[in-house]
Amino acid sequence: MRRLIAILALGLGLVAGSALAGAPEALVRETTEKVLQTLEQNKELLQKEPEAVQGLVSELVLPHFDFELMSRLVLARNWREASPEQRQRFVEEFRQLLIRTYGTSLQQYSGQKVEFLPSKPDPDPKRALVRTQILQSDGPPIPVDYRLRETEEGWKVFDVTIEGISLVQNYRTSFASEISKDGLDALIERLRQRNSRSG
Numbered sequence: 001m002r003r004l005i006a007i008l009a010l011g012l013g014l015v016a017g018s019a020l021a022g023a024p025e026a027l028v029r030e031t032t033e034k035v036l037q038t039l040e041q042n043k044e045l046l047q048k049e050p051e052a053v054q055g056l057v058s059e060l061v062l063p064h065f066d067f068e069l070m071s072r073l074v075l076a077r078n079w080r081e082a083s084p085e086q087r088q089r090f091v092e093e094f095r096q097l098l099i100r101t102y103g104t105s106l107q108q109y110s111g112q113k114v115e116f117l118p119s120k121p122d123p124d125p126k127r128a129l130v131r132t133q134i135l136q137s138d139g140p141p142i143p144v145d146y147r148l149r150e151t152e153e154g155w156k157v158f159d160v161t162i163e164g165i166s167l168v169q170n171y172r173t174s175f176a177s178e179i180s181k182d183g184l185d186a187l188i189e190r191l192r193q194r195n196s197r198s199g
Contacts, residue, residue: 024128024148024155029116034060040111058099066149066156067095073158074171078179086184093191094171100195112136117143126150 038056045052071091072079079087117131128148133141147159159168178187 025130028130066158067091069158073168089188096195097191
């Protein structure tokens with residue numbers, strides 16, 4: 001699981017970039033180089049100062065994810081039944097959870113390269129799938145697929161699939177079990193407590 005989280009974090013970091021960059025694949029391709037260069041140039045700093053990692057994630061990743069759509073997809077039926085206040089709290093804690101997870105995992109970056117694969121056009125012109133794979137020196141390539149949608153603010157990521165495992169589906173299954181057992185407020189509180197821990 002730790003390896004998957006590390007891969008996931010690297011993959012998510014790759015999609016950050018300017019909303020003005022154009023088509024989804026161009027956005028991913030252009031900013032992949034920028035993020036990898038930033039990681040390489042700041043390797044020692046990112047290993048020594050967790051706060052710097054969090055800042056990198058917030059600057060390069062946070063603006064380019066549709067956290068509200070991700071939250072709706074993750075909670076599914078529970079989103080429809082949640083109050084506006086519960087929805088707002090969940091989106092914020094879920095966002096912080098991902099930022100912390102990515103920040104921790106980015107410290108494990110060790111020079112992996114990324115290869116882009118041909119992607120079929122989506123029937124919906126406002127949706128796109130960008131396919132890549134992370135090349136490893138000690139193992140087979142790791143497929144990473146990004147699902148994006150076009151918004152008024154540009155293209156934004158709403159799901160990432162690593163080796164066939166969807167981020168949204170993975171959290172949906174986990175959170176649904178917790179909500180069924182203890183309720184949505186309990187889940188939100190658990191996320192809040194986890195996010196408030198240092199390190």
